[in-house]
Amino acid sequence: GASILAGVGVVSGWPVRIRIVLAFFGTLSFFLQSCGGFLWTGGIDFSRRALSLCTAEALKHRSTRMVPFRWAITSAGKIAADFAHAVRQLEGHEVVAVAARSEAAAREFCARHARGAAAYGGYEAMFRCDRHGADACYVATRPDSHRALCERLIARRVPTLCEKPLATSVDDVAALYAAAAASRTFLMEGVWTRCFPATAKARELLRGGAIGDVVAVQAEFGYAIANGCPDGVRGSAATGGMGRDIGVYLAEKALLAFDSRDYDLADARGVAVLGRGDGVDLTVAASARMVGRDPKRRGGVASLLWTGQCDTPEVCAVLGTAGSLRFAATHHTPRTLEVTTRTSRTASRTEVLDFPEPGDDGAHRWNYPGSISLQYEAASVARAVRAGAVEAPEWTHADSLAAHRIVERVRDQCYAPTADVDAAKPGDF
Ligand SMILES: NC(=O)c1ccc[n+]([C@@H]2O[C@H](COP(=O)([O-])OP(=O)(O)OC[C@H]3O[C@@H](n4cnc5c(N)ncnc54)[C@H](OP(=O)(O)O)[C@@H]3O)[C@@H](O)[C@H]2O)c1
Structure with a gap:
């Protein structure tokens, strides 16, 4: 103009x-x-x-894409094989080392499940060696060996993902987290359920008040151990039992409903069917009461059941004052979340959210159902380790300790001297 x-x-x-x-x-x-x-x-x-392209963030992102996250695996067992195949199919991840108690087992594992990885006879041989250049170690041995192995890894400041249960007592779990914090080393208990997108969505909805104040959570999980399971599961009253094997998955549901950032365990009780002769907890009905740290939060109850005597549908419902969340079958590997919210005094609406599992090339026959989704956990660990964190936000040290407290408190009551071990019902074997 x-x-x-x-x-x-x-x-x-x-x-x-x-x-x-x-x-x-x-x-x-x-x-x-x-x-x-x-x-x-x-x-x-x-x-x-x-x-x-010049910012530090972008450079980190670029290097994340270019440099694979390298895993070392401790044990040549069943879940270790599943983990190796999940990671093999996860872009940006690879298994570079495998240790088993015998070198032959480690070699066979590498040939079948982790081609190109270095095989070590003895766990210590792999821990001592730095040629493989692993970024993190996955511990997948029997639970009674977890504490000692994790301690050795933490002492070497190796980021560690350890299969559940992290250890066989609350004291041992606490000692490991203290050691990890003191040496600023990443440590996570492998409660992979927390890394699934469906769990993340449920946490987001609960935190956002989608179903109002949580009043109660109900969940069960079990499988017939007579149908074949690792020897260590049955074990003895001191080393095995179902609470130790899968109790943490039920406690995880209590802590999903009553987030360990906001709630404390007020009370936990249980009744159990114990194994004939060995006294392990075979079937347990547990109740826990959670109280909010902020007095404005009401708190509520968790009703949990775990069993090794039969297969269960594995459903979980979180009930709130304005609706409910329901994980349809197999809540420890959740793929479907139903969200029901009240729309009027007498009507409600249910939305079904599906989270399909990652693609699978079908080259491995999984030992455990849903194991391809171990990818979510591997990715969570890589993110946290690369960020220099000592814990993963999905399953923090506090979450894990709170879960072990619930299970241990219930187990302690079940093993009270008054429990009549010989009175175990048929269904034991
Ligand atoms: N996330 C899940 O869904 C999931 C599923 C199943 C199991 N798990 C957990 O993963 C861990 C391993 O379970 P798994 O089913 O893979 O068991 P598994 O097949 O029996 O493997 C356990 C491994 O533990 C090692 N081990 C160390 N000391 C041992 C001893 N004294 N006797 C026997 N084995 C010993 C062996 O490693 P070597 O090969 O070195 O000999 C064995 O291969 C357990 O903590 C279990 O709770 C998690």
Whole structure:
């Protein structure tokens, strides 16, 4: 507009000073519009991209994509094999080392499940060696060996993911987390349920008040151990039992409903069917009462059942004052979440959210159902380790300790001297 006016000024013989000012603004405006047009039509995009490539965040992202996260695996057992195949199919992850008590077992494992990984005879041989360059170690041995192995790894400051249960007593669990915190070493108990997208969604909904105040949670989980399970599960009253094997999955549900950031365990009780002769907890009905740290939070109860005597549907319901969340079958590997909210005094609406499991190339026959989803846990660990954290936000040290407290308190009552071990019902074997 200023340029046109300048032209009009020349034709009409306006004073020179006015024409110069108009010409100046015309030229300036032309220049600015050209720059604006360039920036608007892609120049800005390009400049932003060029800039973002230089930020530390972008460089970290780039290196995350280019450098694989390297895993060492301790044991050549069943879940170790599943983990190796889940990681094999996860972009940006690889298994670089495997240790078993015997070198032959480690070699066979590598040939079948982790081609190209270095095989070590004896766990210590792998822990001592730094040639494999692993970023983290996955401990998948029997529970009674977890504490000692994790301690050795933490002493070497190796980020560690240890299969559940992290240890066989609350004191041992606490000692491991204290050691990890003292040496600033990452440690996570492998409660992989927490890393599933369905669990993340449930936590988000609960935290956002989607079902109001949580009043109660109900969950069961069990399988018939007579149908085949690792020897260590039955074990003895001191080393085995179902509470130790799967109790943590039920406690996880109590802590999903009553987040360990906001609630404390007030009370826990249980009744059990104990194994004939060995006295292990075979079937347990447990109740826990959780209280909010903030007196404004009401708290509520958890009703949990675990068993080794039969298969169960594995359903979990979280009940709130304004609705409910329900994990349809197999809540420890959740893929479907039903969210029911009240729409009027007498009506409600249910939304079904599906979270399909990751794709599987079918090259491995899984030892345990849903193991391809161990990918979620591996990815969580990599994220936390790369961020320099000592714990994963999905299953923190506090979560894990709270879960072990619930299970231990219940187990302690079941093993009270008054329990009549010989009175175990049929169904024992
Ligand atoms: N996340 C899940 O869904 C899931 C599923 C199943 C099991 N788990 C957990 O994973 C861990 C391993 O279970 P698993 O089913 O893989 O068991 P498994 O097949 O019996 O393997 C256990 C491994 O423990 C090692 N081990 C160390 N000391 C041992 C001893 N004295 N006797 C026998 N084995 C000994 C052996 O390793 P070597 O190969 O070195 O000899 C064996 O391969 C347990 O903590 C279990 O609770 C988790």
